[in-house]
Amino acid sequence: MKLGFLIDMDGVIYKGSQLIAGAAEVINRLVKQDIPFCFITNNSQKTRRDVALKLRKMGIYVEDRHIFTCAMATARFLASQKPEGTAFVIGEGGLNLALHTNGYSITEDHPDYVVVGEGRVINFENLEKATQLVHAGAKLIATNLDSNCPIENSIRPGCGAIVRLIEEATGAKAFSVGKPSSVMMRLARKQMGIDTEHTVMVGDTMYTDILGGVEMGYQTVLVLSGGTTEEEINHYSYRPNHVIPSIAELPSLYPEIFEDTYQKPAKSTPRKKLEEPLVTVS
Template sequence: MSNETPWNFLMDMDGVLVREEHLVPGADAFVAELRDNGIGFMVLTNNSIYTPRDLQARLKRTGLEIPEASIWTSALATARFLDEQRPGGSAYVVGESGLTTALHNIGYVLTDRDPDYVVLGETRTYSFEAITRAIRLVENGARFIATNPDEKGPSREGSLPATGAVAALIERVTGRAPYYVGKPNPLMMRSALRTLGAHSESTLMIGDRMDTDVRSGLEAGLQTILVLSGISDRDTAELFPYRPTKVMNSVADLVGITHDPFGTTAAAENA
């Protein structure tokens, strides 16, 4: 990869740019370098609770200036998928504004009467009544979609059940497994690439998790960077049967080399 064909960047949000509402040191300089040099990038998250505008405001509070159009969520990826599968359809949604807004924006009708789909996302308050309704709709033939397979999320008090855990409950009752759109499904990578207008051969994925970020990047044909500022460490990375292209401490290590993150130009010049 030469300077004439610059890299584009897909990157996870939590553990890569921010960590529990705090900026990862150097992430602001990294993002500023991307923006100042006109390098294409998208920030990805499996969290379907928030709209891109909500997330933009959250990131701004940490000191990161990220355009709303550069944020791609599992809710947006799910809406894109459903729009391609069944345009103008209907859905019963268990989730919050990030998901309902995304579905409204593609012209979906949200209903609990004979919907085409049951769409499960994250919410702070899973309702037993809503889950029961979802179960009965799936039993009656609604197709079952979940925004992501993450089983738990963090809170100050400890772990919280997330989409994957509630999806497992519905699957256990109905015998119907959901289709998961978010990471590690490479579908989310590909939809982000199309939105960015980038090609997999000139794009790399930065993440802090081997099982979602690195795997989805790998399966979508992207080069991958594992950063150690989040969940995975070097020992964790060795447990998996696949490897990232490169391991770095954080995105701060990319400052100054975003045009050539793997040193290919220098290697070619020294050959």
């Protein structure tokens, strides 16, 4: 049975609007050879169609079915917990559409949940309203708990930083559906149609991508093109199976999957050995 790849996006495929070198070639090879894969992202702002369009404009020729966002995971989870429920939402179009698609209504009037995602249109009025609703009994949901997200040459505040304001004000603890939650990791794998043993998680963040993969029993590949340096790996009690400079090196790890089309990228940085043996996930 073929391996299937769950692939993070920010820091793995691109940073902001800047495509990471070699990413398009690797993903297009997956598409051409019909190797199962799914982009799995903790960014809730855009719909899967918007994400697919962004990638195609970058020269990565994927379809909507290749995208799975934390907004989709959150909406499906809430629909399974309370069908036809209601929510007050801090976020953007991707989160709102996912909730509507799964039977949820958006309201400020005694909602079942306050759902916090990412966005650049967040203001204090929304945060104040969310705080009041949670204080009145609405359950607090976060699409993810990332403190920050990588952008070109810097970072920006993530959903985790935003939701902590509401947690501090109310004393409530948000339930997160995004990576490393097993909810999202399992839903994405099922969408891809691959079993646990043959699933590989490729990401740039130890406490979301790699932790989620290790806890689920997936093979894990950490790329150093995003938010984690090789020195930081030793700060964690768990380890990835492989560490590579960028996704451009992925075919060198799985030559039997990429067949004979693989050609090693020019001027690639040699992979370094970790100080301790890598975890072998069975």
